[in-house]
Amino acid sequence: MGRLDLPDKLRDEDDFIVEVGKIITTDQEIVFEPEAQTTADDLERMVAVWQERMHLTHWTIEFDWITPAEEQNHAEVSRNNPYDSARLRFNAGYSEWSRFFANHTVVHELMHLVTRDLEEAANALEDHVPAKVHALFDAHVTYELEGVVDRTAQIIVELAGPV
């Protein structure tokens, strides 16, 4: 496919695009609470609830509890295409996440399932424009989508409330 090695995107297998979730937090948002004790069960439960709330029940989501997300990322999602299946990984420090932040992170990653087809539409340009043009466009789309995904996740959790 000849994708660029962008900082926010890593290549996994050919059919997988690994998205690295960088959360942009607001000053008011409490990220870590040493007493919070978010568990893997909590995160799986949050995914199940938000998957339903966000109308994503047609996706098969599995969890990788063996390999944590890269240290600088809160979570990572690998999306299959065209099959609606995904794999989630979380940062090893998730146990200290506040409930709101854990919800925000889960919704952020699920938002990347919502935007997959939009990103694929941008990728469809790849074989029809010069490589440099596609690289520039792809970098912009990736960067702007990350902001949209994160702000939308924040709004969704604020409006619907953490689970």
Ligand SMILES: [Zn+2]
């Ligand atoms: Zn992200």
